[in-house]
Amino acid sequence: MNKSRDIVEFGDFQTPLNLAKQVALIAINSLGNIRTIIEPTCGLGTFIEALIEIETEFSRKNPTETSIKNIIGWEINPKYVEIVKNNLSVNNKKILISVEEQDFFQVNWSEINHQLQEPVLFIGNPPWVTNSELGKLLSKNLPEKSNFQKFTGFAAITGKSNFDISEWILTKICEQISHTNSAMAFLVKTSVARKVYQNICQNNLLISSMFIRKINAKKHFGVNVDACLFFAKGTTSIINEYLCPVYNSLKASKPCTTIGISKGKLISDIKVYKKLSDIDSGCEFKWRSGVKHDASKVMEFQVTTEGLLNGLGEIVELPDDYLYPMYKSSDISQQELQSPTRKMLITQENIGDDTQNIIKWSEKTWEYLILNSKYFDARKSSIYKYAPRFSIFGVGDYTFKPWKIAISSLYKNIKFTKIGLFQNKPIVLDDTCYMLGFDLEKEADLIFQILTSDIASNFINSLVFKDNKRTITVSLLNRISLRSIALRLGLDTDFERCFFVDSK
Ligand SMILES: C[S@@+](CC[C@H](N)C(=O)[O-])C[C@H]1O[C@@H](n2cnc3c(N)ncnc32)[C@H](O)[C@@H]1O
Structure with missing residues (x-):
């Protein structure tokens, strides 16, 4: 309507x-x-x-x-x-x-x-x-x-x-x-x-006594929106700390959380955050997005009994050299991780690599790319404009690391997943996922243990707003100091030995 x-x-x-x-x-x-x-x-x-x-x-x-x-x-x-x-x-x-x-x-x-x-x-x-x-x-x-x-x-x-x-x-x-x-x-x-x-x-406005009381917008207005009553009162006194309690309803007697601000950023639960604020000091590794290609119809394939099925409904014959097993957000967010059932064509190892070389190494892959070039040439994002033909983004040495810790940017539940090799090849992720890549399984295990701890979960929950379109963002992940969590968990020696002392 x-x-x-x-x-x-x-x-x-x-x-x-x-x-x-x-x-x-x-x-x-x-x-x-x-x-x-x-x-x-x-x-x-x-x-x-x-x-x-x-x-x-x-x-x-x-x-x-x-x-x-x-x-x-x-x-x-x-x-x-x-x-x-x-x-x-x-x-x-x-x-x-x-x-x-x-x-x-x-x-x-x-x-x-x-x-x-x-x-x-x-x-x-x-x-x-x-x-x-x-x-x-x-x-x-x-x-x-x-x-x-x-x-x-x-x-x-x-x-x-x-x-x-x-x-x-x-x-x-x-x-x-x-x-x-x-x-x-x-x-x-x-x-x-x-x-x-x-x-x-x-803006340091002289406003205090703020609160948010959630309302049921579906019931009152027939719309599926997170809505609330926002109250704020002016004051002539200096304000030491801006706080905004949030109540679950107009009638609730106690707030379910208190929003605050730290380093200019909104915090969804300031009380929990304050207890864990040392963790908000930056990640020791760089979280990355998965591979961006904007051509899923021709770049991603379902593995079927008849062969590789692309998004155009065609069974295609492609050698394995440029193909990698892949996961999407929906795969890594499942309770139990299943083996990959899809593959992705990876045309570059690093951003900006010359894609013409594909013709030398894999003639069939090149033929497939040329046959479907209109899908690549029609990509609207400006990033492709001056990049080599068939370029992809979100690719680098991290893409090919055998072990990964991944999380979806699409789902509201905060679930980290450990990923290993599949049929001896690194599994790649699409651009709806974020990841850290590791050479050794024990490194991935340690980071998985840190990120799935109650401390990490409490800290992340104190930062995120579940009603935001995207709960998890790469900038949020890059705020989390894994070393600080390791220290709180008594895993600091393992952490230093694993990543910062040469004992491999
Ligand atoms: C969400 S409705 C709410 C109406 C009323 N406040 C209520 O609670 O029932 C928003 C109202 O804002 C009016 N409106 C929209 N733009 C406006 C503007 N620039 N100045 C004054 N009123 C405006 C609309 O015509 C509409 O009646």
Whole structure:
């Protein structure tokens, strides 16, 4: 089903009233005293309705008191503004409510700041859409680049090719609440909340009392996205440490983890990380990606009883000289590693090697490459542009090491696998895997023991965010000091002897 243009362009998921009410109550209780509330992208006004209900219930119990004095709603869609205005005319007269057609990216903040009574609570559910999704529609619903760069913290965002519109909106609001008693409470993708948190830390904004409370976006909005309520409150005091507890739900009484920041990087469980932070000092070996060729139809073969079957469905006759047994992510992530059932054509031993030599050593392989050259010549990535024809990447002496420790970049479970030779040939990995290569089995065994220890697993889990598209990245692996883990495991002598003292 095609998403409607409004949903794509304006990230238009209206919040159900009961969810808006729960969020508003949490925000009001967390902020305490509130004079003004701004819903910057108010849509059909659910948050405004929720706030009025809360205030009405409050004044019924406390007839002489009103806490919220003023509610302001902004919305880009004039139809929505009209609907909200019509609905409001019958509502509460104690609170001053104004709903205006307003593009958030055109707000005159200096004028607004003069008029507002503090503390302000910014609340709502900003559009769930990225600038590149908008770009596809040539939408104008984007912040002006010139404005964009004036604000601290935005440089990081503008430099990126893709960011969520809500990230920009929240970052702008962070600047409004920093160094004040105001606060914000927004429903956003959890990944956006983390980016905003990181931005707050990196720019040393005076914002504290942050938290993330996860929500069930499938239940409330019918979308499979990790989403949350992100709350943050301005302060005038110096901040010693930026912390952001994460709760599994709106109602959970205890956080399941606390996000922190170390060396400018986000940490998913700062308490565990602090206990193991010596491990975050760099890997003694270089983690590598598997082989990249962007031509799996003709470079990878299933071994069948009839022969080698390529991705075009052809049985091909190829000598073994340039063929290597291979594993993909799905193979190395299995509970029990099976023997390889696929082969990969490896055209170079090192990046940039002359591929013309293949004709000399293996005429049949060369004929096959020429026959299928259109698949190689059509490869889009710029890396192939000035490289020899039939080039591959992610290849070097490590590719041909007999022993490997590998992990998938695609799967959420953190599983290291030890790989040896198959039919006397090194097994190669595709580019969805990361690996370390070793000459000796005992070296691979030691590294496997280190990486599969509870200490390694706790450390890695303290760094990764399982809801990120990629949990394991090569930069994460290259942060892990295997020596530090070995030391903690009492394997330091073995480690030094194996790799750094010549005793082979
Ligand atoms: C995810 S919906 C949420 C609506 C409302 N906040 C709620 O919680 O029900 C996002 C709203 O933002 C509005 N919007 C999108 N871009 C905007 C902009 N630049 N300025 C103001 N509102 C905008 C959309 O029209 C849409 O109503």
